[in-house]
Amino acid sequence: MKSPLLTLPGAVPAEGVDEGVAAHYGDLFREQRALADGTGFVDLSHRGVVAVTGDDRLSWLHLLLTQHVSELPTGEATEALILSAHGHIEHALYLVDDGTTVWAHVEPGTQEALIAYLESMKFFYRVEVADRTDDFAVVHLPAGSIAEVPEGVVVRETAYGRDLFLPRADLESYAEKAGPAAGILAYEALRVEQHRPRLGFETDHRTIPHELGWIGTAVHLQKGCYRGQETVARVQNLGKPPRRLVFLHLDGSEVHLPVPGTEIHLADEGPDGRKIGFITTSVRHHELGPVALALVKRNVAPDARLVAGETAAAQELVVEP
Numbered sequence: 418m419k420s421p422l423l424t425l426p427g428a429v430p431a432e433g434v435d436e437g438v439a440a441h442y443g444d445l446f447r448e449q450r451a452l453a454d455g456t457g458f459v460d461l462s463h464r465g466v467v468a469v470t471g472d473d474r475l476s477w478l479h480l481l482l483t484q485h486v487s488e489l490p491t492g493e494a495t496e497a498l499i500l501s502a503h504g505h506i507e508h509a510l511y512l513v514d515d516g517t518t519v520w521a522h523v524e525p526g527t528q529e530a531l532i533a534y535l536e537s538m539k540f541f542y543r544v545e546v547a548d549r550t551d552d553f554a555v556v557h558l559p560a561g562s563i564a565e566v567p568e569g570v571v572v573r574e575t576a577y578g579r580d581l582f583l584p585r586a587d588l589e590s591y592a593e594k595a596g597p598a599a600g601i602l603a604y605e606a607l608r609v610e611q612h613r614p615r616l617g618f619e620t621d622h623r624t625i626p627h628e629l630g631w632i633g634t635a636v637h638l639q640k641g642c643y644r645g646q647e648t649v650a651r652v653q654n655l656g657k658p659p660r661r662l663v664f665l666h667l668d669g670s671e672v673h674l675p676v677p678g679t680e681i682h683l684a685d686e687g688p689d690g691r692k693i694g695f696i697t698t699s700v701r702h703h704e705l706g707p708v709a710l711a712l713v714k715r716n717v718a719p720d721a722r723l724v725a726g727e728t729a730a731a732q733e734l735v736v737e738p
Contacts, residue, residue, distance in 0.1 A: 418550070420462045421589050422598060431601050434525055434617060437463035441600035448599035449606050449703040455561025458595045459604045461580070462554035462588060465528030467510075469519040469535070471544035478519060481538055482510070483626065483649070485637040491516045494573040494580075496635045498626060499534065504648025506624050508534075509616040509635070511580065513573040520571050520582050522555045524616050554588045556581040556595070557604065564595045577611060606700040609710055612664055612735045618677065619662060619697045619710055625649070627658035628712065630736045660694070660712045661736035667699070667707040668729040674699040674707055675725040681711055684722035684729065693717050696725050710735075 420438045423430055427443030430436065438460045441448060451457040469478060479487035484497035491514055499508040508531050510521040523531055528548050535546045558564050559578040566572055566581060573580040583591055592598060608615065614629040625648060626636045636649060652658055667675070681694035694713030702708050709725070715738055717723075723730040 418463060420460050420554075422460045422462070422592055425592070425598055428598075429600070435463060435601045437525070439598070439600040440602050442598050445600070445602055445606075445701070446703040448597070448603035451597055452559040452599050452603055452607055453703070455559050455563070457559065457597045457599045458562075458564065458592070459557040459559075459599050459601065460554075460588075460592070461522070461557050461601075461604075462585065463525045464550075464555045465523040465525060465531070466549040466553045466555065466582060467521045467523060467528050467532060467535075468547045468549045469521075469544055470517065470547070471542070473542040474519050474544050475514065477539075477542040477544050479640070481535070481643060483636040483643060483645075484512075485640040486512070486514075486519075489514050489519075492572075492574075494575050498631065498635050499531070500626075500643070500645025500649070502644055504625050504645040504652075505622065506616065506620050506626060506629075506631075511573060513571060515571050518571075520549075520573070522573075522580060522582070527616070552585055553582045554585045556583050556588070556591065558595070559607075567591065577607075577613070602700070605698065606702050609664070609698055609700050609708055610702055610705065612662070612710070614662060614710070615698070619712065624660075624712075625652060625658055627652050628660045628736065629662045657715055657738075658736075659715055661715050661738060662697075663694075663711050663713055664733040664735050665696075665709040665711050665723070665725065665730040666705065666733065667709055667725065669706040671707070671728045674701065675709065675728050679726045681713060681723050681725050681730070683717075684724045688724060688727060693723075 428439040431440035482497035512521045571582040679696040680692045682690040697710045699709035
């Protein structure tokens with residue numbers, strides 16, 4: 418779905434999974450600084466929007482999600498995962514309940530598979546699941562923003578800012594009032610700085626929540642049964658995950674960033690040594706310079722010097738070994 422805000426001055430379209438919104442509007446670092454200062458907004462209208470209504474919506478979702486939502490207060494934001502039977506991450510949902518409807522935004526293009534799974538689990542529960550992506554656009558206001566929110570718009574407020582479920586027809590008119598616009602690359606740079614994992618970027622087909630630090634924020638350890646819970650409990654109580662998320666400070670003298678998937682090796686062994694991890698997201702930050710998130714083997718020493726491709730990298734712990 419192509420955003421109408423791609424017609425704004427300087428807009429450069431994003432590629433890949435974020436296709437449909439702007440990568441930037443001509444000045445990546447200015448846009449980052451604006452968001453860090455609590456001004457402007459980010460067009461996330463390419464993300465999927467799913468709505469769940471009905472009297473049983475919270476108790477039903479509680480049975481399916483990794484998060485405790487059976488008594489989720491109206492207006493309180495949370496996030497949750499759906500796991501496979503083996504505990505691998507399949508979906509990430511960013512939720513809020515407005516008193517009659519649970520609203521969730523999800524990664525672009527994942528809403529159809531998510532809805533298909535939810536529909537298969539309805540049974541006798543009084544719930545209805547709907548894809549509202551065509552009707553609502555997600556807009557992000559950064560932490561500290563004083564931009565007005567139109568009356569009646571559902572808001573998901575977190576420490577990182579507010580996500581608005583804005584009627585798609587109002588996107589252009591709202592952008593005129595909420596500017597300056599910042600692209601998805603600025604948003605991603607701050608996400609990496611905040612060590613926040615993203616489905617499809619920090620995850621692969623075998624990722625479990627412990628590896629990314631999603632225990633506590635998206636996975637509640639004191640709730641009832643859900644698919645994949647056995648793996649979560651076993652790793653939590655009896656072992657350690659095979660990999661861990663790290664934040665990397667990259668050598669700023671390199672012209673090119675190591676792309677996602679770039680192999681990570683111990684610096685002492687060089688690029689021909691054994692692979693101990695890989696880059697998941699790399700960005701240029703307005704203050705920190707080139708930085709990245711990566712998955713490395715759990716037993717890699719926290720003070721080990723690393724190399725991503727040919728780029729030297731220093732670790733900052735996100736998930737403890």
